[in-house]
Amino acid sequence: xxxxxxxxxxxxxxxxxxxxxxxxxxxxxxxxxxxxxxxxxxxxxxxxxxxxxxxxxxxxxxxxxxxxxxxxxxxxxxxxxxxxxxxxxxxxxxxxxxxxxxxxxxxxxxxxxxxxxxxxxxxxxxxxxxxxxxxxxxxxxxxxxxxxxxxxxxxxxxxxxxxxxxxxxxxxxxxxxxxxxxxxxxxxxxxxxxxxxxxxxxxxxxxxxxxxxxxxxxxxxxxxxxxxxxxxxxxxxxxxxxxxxxxxxxxxxxxxxxxxxxxxxxxxxxxxxxxxxxxxxxxxxxxxxxxxxxxxxxxxxxxxxxxxxxxxxxxxxxxxxxxxxxxxx
Numbered sequence: 001x002x003x004x005x006x007x008x009x010x011x012x013x014x015x016x017x018x019x020x021x022x023x024x025x026x027x028x029x030x031x032x033x034x035x036x037x038x039x040x041x042x043x044x045x046x047x048x049x050x051x052x053x054x055x056x057x058x059x060x061x062x063x064x065x066x067x068x069x070x071x072x073x074x075x076x077x078x079x080x081x082x083x084x085x086x087x088x089x090x091x092x093x094x095x096x097x098x099x100x101x102x103x104x105x106x107x108x109x110x111x112x113x114x115x116x117x118x119x120x121x122x123x124x125x126x127x128x129x130x131x132x133x134x135x136x137x138x139x140x141x142x143x144x145x146x147x148x149x150x151x152x153x154x155x156x157x158x159x160x161x162x163x164x165x166x167x168x169x170x171x172x173x174x175x176x177x178x179x180x181x182x183x184x185x186x187x188x189x190x191x192x193x194x195x196x197x198x199x200x201x202x203x204x205x206x207x208x209x210x211x212x213x214x215x216x217x218x219x220x221x222x223x224x225x226x227x228x229x230x231x232x233x234x235x236x237x238x239x240x241x242x243x244x245x246x247x248x249x250x251x252x253x254x255x256x257x258x259x260x261x262x263x264x265x266x267x268x269x270x271x272x273x274x275x276x277x278x279x280x281x282x283x284x285x286x287x288x289x290x291x292x293x294x295x296x297x298x299x300x301x302x303x304x305x306x307x308x309x310x311x312x313x314x315x316x317x318x319x320x321x322x323x324x325x326x327x328x329x
Contacts (some may be wrong), residue, residue, distance in 0.1 A: 026077060026157070026178060026180050026181055026276075027074075027077055027178070028153070029153050029154050029157055029181065029184055030070055030073050030074055030077060030180055030184060031070075031074075032149070032150050032153050032166055033066070033070050033150045033153075033154070033184045033187065033188060034067065034071070034074070036069035036146040036147060036149065036150040037063050037066040037070060037150075037187075037191075038065040038067045039146060040063045040066050040142070040143040040146055040147065040191075041060060041063035041064045041066075042061050043139045043142060043143065044056060044059050044060035044143060045060040045064075045140055046058075046139070047135050047136050047138075047139035047140075049059045050086055050132040050135050050136075051135055051136040052131065052132075052133040053136055053198075053201070053202055053205075053214055054118055054119050054122045054128020054201075054211075054214045054215045054217070054218040055119075055197065055201040055214050055215075055217035055218045055221060056136050056139075056140075056198060056202070056204060057115075057118050057218065058115035058118055058119065058194075058198070058217070058218035058221040058222060059115070059140075059143070059194055059195065059198045059221065061110060061111055061114040061115055061118070062115065062190075062191065062194055062225060063143070063191070064110065064223060065106055065107050065110035065111035065114075066107070066108055066111070066187045066191065067224070068103075068110065069103035069104075069106055069107055069183065069187065070184075071105075072099050072100070072102050072103035072106065073099070073100060073103055073179075073180040073184070075099050076095065076096040076097075076098075076099030076100050076103075076179065076180060077096065077180050079092060079094055079096070079099065080093050080094070080095045080096035080099075080275055080276060082264070085191070090274045090275075090278075090280060091274065091278065092273055092275070093273075093274050093275010093276060093278040094239070094240060094274060095275075096178075096179050096180065096275060096276050097179050097236045097239040097240045098236075098240060100179035100180065100183055100232070100236050101232075101233060101236040101237065101240065102238060103183060103232075104183070104229050104232035104233045105229070105233065107187070107225060107228065107229040107232070108226060108229035108230070108233070109227070111222070111225040111229070112222045112223070112224075112225035112226035112229055113222070113226075114222070115218050115219070115221045115225060115241070116218070116219050116221030116222030116223065116226075117222075118218055119215045119216065119217075119218030119219035119221075119222065120215075120219065122211065122214070122215040122218070123212065123215045123216075126211070127241065131200065133206050136198075136202050137199070137202070140195050140198055140199055140202075143191075144192065144195050145193055145197065147188055147191040147192050148192065150184070150188050151185070151188035151189065151191075151192065152183045154181065154184045154188060154265070155169065155185070157181060158172055158173055158176075158181065158185060161176065165219040166248075173185045173186070174231075174235065175246070177239065177243070177273050177275075177276050177277055177278075178249075178276040178277065178278075179232075179235070179236055179239065179276065182235060183232055186228050186231065186232055189228075189229070190224055190225060190228045193224055194221045194224060194225070197217045197220050197221050197223065197224070198217055200213075200217060201213050201214040201215075201218065201220075202214060202217070202218065214316045238274055242272055242273070243272070243273045244270070244271055244272055244273075245271030245273065245279055249271055249279070250269055250271055252282075253269060253281060254266050254269050255273060257269070257283055257285060258285075260303055260306055260307070261302075261303075262287050262288050262289075262299050262302075262303065263286070263287065263288070263303070264285070264286040264287050264288045264311045265283060265285065265289060266283060266284075266285050266288040267284040267286060268282070268283060268284035269281070269282070269283045270282045270283075287299060
């Protein structure tokens with residue numbers, strides 16, 4: 001029986017779905033979101049000051065938080081792609097989750113807390129008369145279009161990957177090991193819902209003359225951002241702690257190893273994410289026959305070269321294991 005420790009880069013062949021390389025597309029997705037959020041943040045801030053709308057101020061805080069978060073996501077994308085070295089033989093992939101976690105915390109603090117606080121403050125102090133409705137509606141409409149364009153890009157990428165993994169879009173957004181893709185999808189989706197809430201709050205304020213509706217919309221936007229932030233924080237926490245590969249990935253890897261020459265049976269397999277689309281694999285197998293130690297060593301080296309010929313495998317190390325080890329697949 002042989003124990004195998006292998007670092008495997010599980011980078012799906014997205015060419016089957018007609019998509020670009022996923023690393024390049026993820027960067028493009030984040031850059032599009034950054035540009036959209038920065039432009040929308042400036043417009044919403046101006047509209048919030050001119051109109052005095054609590055929900056518009058909440059939306060401005062939301063967009064500024066998203067803009068800052070995209071910067072964190074770009075840092076995450078860049079730092080996590082550094083190659084392995086002697087201090088980090090499995091690479092720097094987990095940095096993506098750390099920086100994405102900071103982005104999620106920023107969304108909670110700068111977006112959710114500010115929005116709820118502003119709405120509650122307006123309710124306590126009775127709010128104020130709204131002016132410049134047309135400006136508010138115009139800015140929200142522009143924001144709606146820009147956020148929709150950004151969301152369309154991330155949905156395009158998500159759908160292509162989801163088809164490969166046989167998942168629906170939302171399931172893949174939650175399960176993907178790419179934290180930047182998940183964060184942009186969550187933020188853009190929340191942005192569209194937040195714009196709808198702001199439209200409703202301002203519209204009801206205009207129709208009834210009661211500023212309470214605008215303040216309530218601000219609070220609801222804050223709660224929405226809080227929920228999104230908690231979900232993102234939890235997903236990044238799990239990947240930092242060590243998220244195992246899915247059952248489907250494990251089954252595929254068992255089949256991949258079992259198909260290797262001289263492998264009689266696969267006894268043990270564990271997969272652990274060490275970065276976006278980067279897995280560490282530990283496996284134990286039975287070799288065919290009962291060859292002497294020198295021949296076993298040659299077989300191990302040959303199996304390593306066979307595994308490393310796969311473009312998705314960055315390193316493979318096979319060692320002798322305890323022959324009494326029980327099956328743990």
